[in-house]
Amino acid sequence: MANLGISHTHVHQYGSVPAKKPVTTRHKIQTAVHATIFTAAFLFVVAMVCGVVG
Numbered sequence: 444m445a446n447l448g449i450s451h452t453h454v455h456q457y458g459s460v461p462a463k464k465p466v467t468t469r470h471k472i473q474t475a476v477h478a479t480i481f482t483a484a485f486l487f488v489v490a491m492v493c494g495v496v497g
Contacts, residue, residue, distance in 0.1 A: 490496040 487496065
């Protein structure tokens with residue numbers, strides 16, 4: 444493989460992992476919206492495969 448100049452040092456050495464932050468209301472709402480959209484898309488695909496839609 445090509446040498447891209449990326450060292451293999453441990454990830455935590457430079458503090459690249461952020462500290463655990465408290466969950467905000469916006470984060471909860473955003474997670475709920477994403478879960479709803481994902482679930483709706485999954486159910487739509489299942490309906491397409493089963494022949495319910497289309």
